Structures are given as C-alpha cells and as structure tokens.
Amino acid sequence: MTDVTPSLDVAGLAFAYPDGHQALFGVDFSIARGERVALLGPNGAGKTTLVLHLNGILTGGTGTVRVAGLRVGRQHMAEIRRRVGIVFQDPDDQLFMPTVREDVAFGPAAAGLKGPELEQRVDRALERVGMAEFKDRPPHHLSFGQRRRVAVATVLAMEPEILVLDEPSSNLDPASRRELADILRSLDVTVLMVTHDLPYALELCPRSLILSEGVIAADGPTGELLSDEELMRAHRLELPFGFDPRAVPAAPARP
Numbered sequence: 541m542t543d544v545t546p547s548l549d550v551a552g553l554a555f556a557y558p559d560g561h562q563a564l565f566g567v568d569f570s571i572a573r574g575e576r577v578a579l580l581g582p583n584g585a586g587k588t589t590l591v592l593h594l595n596g597i598l599t600g601g602t603g604t605v606r607v608a609g610l611r612v613g614r615q616h617m618a619e620i621r622r623r624v625g626i627v628f629q630d631p632d633d634q635l636f637m638p639t640v641r642e643d644v645a646f647g648p649a650a651a652g653l654k655g656p657e658l659e660q661r662v663d664r665a666l667e668r669v670g671m672a673e674f675k676d677r678p679p680h681h682l683s684f685g686q687r688r689r690v691a692v693a694t695v696l697a698m699e700p701e702i703l704v705l706d707e708p709s710s711n712l713d714p715a716s717r718r719e720l721a722d723i724l725r726s727l728d729v730t731v732l733m734v735t736h737d738l739p740y741a742l743e744l745c746p747r748s749l750i751l752s753e754g755v756i757a758a759d760g761p762t763g764e765l766l767s768d769e770e771l772m773r774a775h776r777l778e779l780p781f782g783f784d785p786r787a788v789p790a791a792p793a794r795p
C-alpha cells in the first residue's frame with residue numbers, strides 16, 4: 541500500500557510574538573511527499589514565522605505541525621530537526637567549519653554517523669549540488685553562489701524529509717540561479733521554497749501558497765495564481781515588468 545502521510549501538514553497554526561503581535565491566524569495546508577511548493581507573500585505576511593514553526597525554532601502557538609506524521613514539539617525535537625532541513629538566506633549563517641567537508645559532515649557526525657558511512661554521506665551530498673571537487677576548500681574561499689550550494693549540501697547530508705529554502709535565488713547571478721534551479725529540480729525530496737522571486741517560483745514549483753496577513757490567501761497551480769491579476773494586486777505581489785506567466789510552461793512535477 542502506498543504511504544499517503546503528507547510530508548508536511550499544518551493545521552490551524554496561530555501564533556503571537558511575546559510582545560502581543562499576532563503573526564499567524566490559523567494557517568492550514570498540506571504538502572505531499574515529493575511536491576515542490578513555493579510560499580509567496582508580501583513583506584511581513586508571516587512567512588518566516590511559519591517556517592520557524594516547521595522545525596520547532598518557534599513554538600507556543602496553537603494548532604499543529606506534523607512532519608511525515610510526527611508532531612513538531614519538544615518531545616521529538618532531534619528527529620524533527622533531522623527531518624526538516626532549512627537553508628537560510630545567508631549561507632554564512634550555516635557554514636562555520638574550516639573546510640567544506642567538515643561543514644557537510646557536521647550534522648550527520650553529530651547524529652552519530654562515522655567512518656566510511658559518514659564519508660559517503662558527505663560525498664553524496666556534495667555531488668548532488670555539484671561541489672564534490674571543492675571538498676577540501678575553506679568555505680570562505682568560495683563564491684556566494686558556491687557557498688549557497690554547500691549550504692544546501694549541509695542540509696541534504698541529513699537526508700531530510702523536507703527541504704525548506706529561504707529566498708534561494710537571492711544574490712545569485714543568472715547562471716548560478718539557473719544551476720541552482722537545475723539542482724533543486726533534480727532532488728528527490730519535498731521542497732518548500734519561500735521567495736519573492738515569482739519567475740523562480742514559476743520555474744521550479746508546480747504549486748504555490750500565498751500567505752497574506754497571517755493566513756493562506758490562495759493555494760493552487762503557480763501559473764494560475766500568478767496570472768490572476770486581482771489576486772496578485774490584493775496581496776501586493778508584482779511580476780517583473782513585461783513578464784507573462786502564461787508564456788512560461790508550468791514547472792514539471794517530480795521527474
């Protein structure tokens with residue numbers, strides 16, 4: 541029988557910061573295993589607040605978050621942190637070891653992997669992002685785009701259930717942007733990508749969620765949402781001048 545447990549299930553998630561500011565007002569959505577989904581929304585919509593709930597960095601609100609059926613909460617925190625890999629916007633927040641190899645090995649080693657198994661895990665993660673030849677380099681000797689790929693590898697090395705990326709295309713030149721898109725498309729993992737780069741969402745994610753003022757305002761095929769001018773205007777989303785989402789073929793789902 542096929543396992544139909546979603547990779548991610550968020551139900552009735554509401555959250556207020558300690559100063560009383562309510563950032564999420566009952567967020568509901570579910571992502572199936574292997575889907576690639578973009579999380580769109582204007583500044584201040586609650587995207588970061590939502591993402592920080594996915595691996596329990598933020599807790600204390602109401603509602604539930606489940607990752608592959610496991611409820612996010614204090615009880616399962618180590619397992620949740622392994623299953624939810626977050627790639628933050630600035631790779632330098634994630635790379636702190638003397639070499640690329642050590643950075644990628646850090647998580648799996650902390651989880652108890654060692655010897656040839658650990659080395660294989662590191663090699664596999666670096667190969668998936670096309671950075672195997674940079675294994676012995678200090679991360680700070682790499683370009684920004686290369687550091688972002690290594691940051692993705694540090695997360696992939698944990699073999700996560702879901703890969704969450706915060707603005708993966710920011711600060712990348714067009715070639716690096718395309719190369720990262722090819723890498724993300726090739727991965728056999730559930731992807732949730734927070735982005736203001738709407739063409740990138742269209743290129744990579746067959747489905748998008750629009751989060752606006754702490755609620756999911758729309759959930760559907762990316763091309764359809766981006767072509768709905770009224771919806772876009774209502775949630776302060778703007779396509780680059782002259783960009784026609786109808787002229788771009790829909791992102792293919794899993795290969």
Ligand SMILES: Nc1ncnc2c1ncn2[C@@H]1O[C@H](COP(=O)(O)OP(=O)(O)OP(=O)(O)O)[C@@H](O)[C@H]1O
Pocket residue numbers: 557558559561562563581582583584585586587588589590
């Ligand atoms: N630590 C905090 N304390 C109080 N309010 C906060 C805190 N962090 C964020 N907020 C508020 O919560 C709301 C949602 O913020 P959040 O950072 O989640 O939005 P976002 O959608 O990620 O925005 P952006 O696109 O600008 O990154 C905003 O109104 C913000 O001012």
